[in-house]
Amino acid sequence: xxxxxxxxxxxxxxxxxxxxxxxxxxxxxxxxxxxxxxxxxxxxxxxxxxxxxxxxxxxxxxxxxxxxxxxxxxxxxxxxxxxxxxxxxxxxxxxxxxxxxxxxxxxxxxxxxxx
Amino acid sequence: xxxxxxxxxxxxxxxxxxxxxxxxxxxxxxxxxxxxxxxxxxxxxxxxxxxxxxxxxxxxxxxxxxxxxxxxxxxxxxxxxxxxxxxxxxxxxxxxxxxxxxxxxxxxx
Numbered sequence: 001x002x003x004x005x006x007x008x009x010x011x012x013x014x015x016x017x018x019x020x021x022x023x024x025x026x027x028x029x030x031x032x033x034x035x036x037x038x039x040x041x042x043x044x045x046x047x048x049x050x051x052x053x054x055x056x057x058x059x060x061x062x063x064x065x066x067x068x069x070x071x072x073x074x075x076x077x078x079x080x081x082x083x084x085x086x087x088x089x090x091x092x093x094x095x096x097x098x099x100x101x102x103x104x105x106x107x108x109x110x111x112x113x114x115x
Numbered sequence: 116x117x118x119x120x121x122x123x124x125x126x127x128x129x130x131x132x133x134x135x136x137x138x139x140x141x142x143x144x145x146x147x148x149x150x151x152x153x154x155x156x157x158x159x160x161x162x163x164x165x166x167x168x169x170x171x172x173x174x175x176x177x178x179x180x181x182x183x184x185x186x187x188x189x190x191x192x193x194x195x196x197x198x199x200x201x202x203x204x205x206x207x208x209x210x211x212x213x214x215x216x217x218x219x220x221x222x223x224x
Contacts, residue, residue, distance in 0.1 A: 006157075034212075043202060043214040044158070093157050103148065104212070109157040 002028045002098045006107025013084055013114055021079045021110045023094035029074035030096035034104070035067075038091040050077050084114040117141045119215035121203050126221045127193055135188045135201050135218045143208020147179050147186045150202040152217065158202055161188065190220075198222045 003026040013019050023033060031052050036044040048064075050056040050071035058064045068080040081088055094107040118140045127133040139147065146165040150158035164170055164179035164186060176189040188201055200217040207213055 043216045045214075046211065049211075091155075098160075103160045103163050105160070106157045111155070 002105045004096055004105050004107040006094055010111045015085055015114055018082045021092055023077050023107045025075045025096055033077035034095040035079050036093045086114045089114045117213045119203055119213055121215040121218045124219045129193055129222055129224050131193050132191050137186045137203035139184050139205040141205045141207040141213055145206040148204040149177050149188045152200045193222050195222050
């Protein structure tokens with residue numbers, strides 16, 4: 001089945017630094033990757049949709065200069081949280097559509113803590 | 116606007132059956148998904164319905180009525196490991212997932 005590998009699973013960083021989260025599709029080509037954020041006790045919120053070789057589409061209210069998305073190849077998409085602040089502490093998850101087109105496969109998630 | 120409604124929390128007994136309901140309003144419709152999420156983990160795919168009716172998959176079944184904008188997830192023979200949040204998500208005409216806030220299911224012995 002389609003597998004998305006996401007790293008790191010947990011990261012603690014200092015306020016003002018940048019953090020990069022990677023998502024790799026291991027056995028399929030993901031032309032589109034979705035990036036979600038989940039705050040405690042809330043549902044997943046779509047942040048942006050990245051398409052291989054083109055600029056990402058950001059949801060309203062998501063700062064594209066703060067959350068940099070790169071989808072340079074069909075198997076790798078990255079999300080960089082720049083100048084992180086404590087309010088950016090959250091659970092970040094990537095997702096790609098499955099091969100049969102009937103569902104989505106998710107990365108294992110990254111728990112970001114900014115101190 | 117687009118909206119997904121599902122109960123915040125439900126409690127059931129081990130070995131019993133529980134039904135988690137979901138109603139949705141979206142701009143266009145391309146299917147209804149159910150995901151299971153244990154605390155601190157990423158969601159895992161349970162089911163996808165795009166046609167009316169019941170889809171059965173082991174202990175879990177999912178039902179869809181497009182005319183009513185309604186779906187439910189049915190869990191049979193509940194086990195303690197089924198304690199988790201269950202997320203309902205509808206795909207709109209732009210193939211974006213509209214997520215519900217999730218239903219926390221508590222299983223008691």
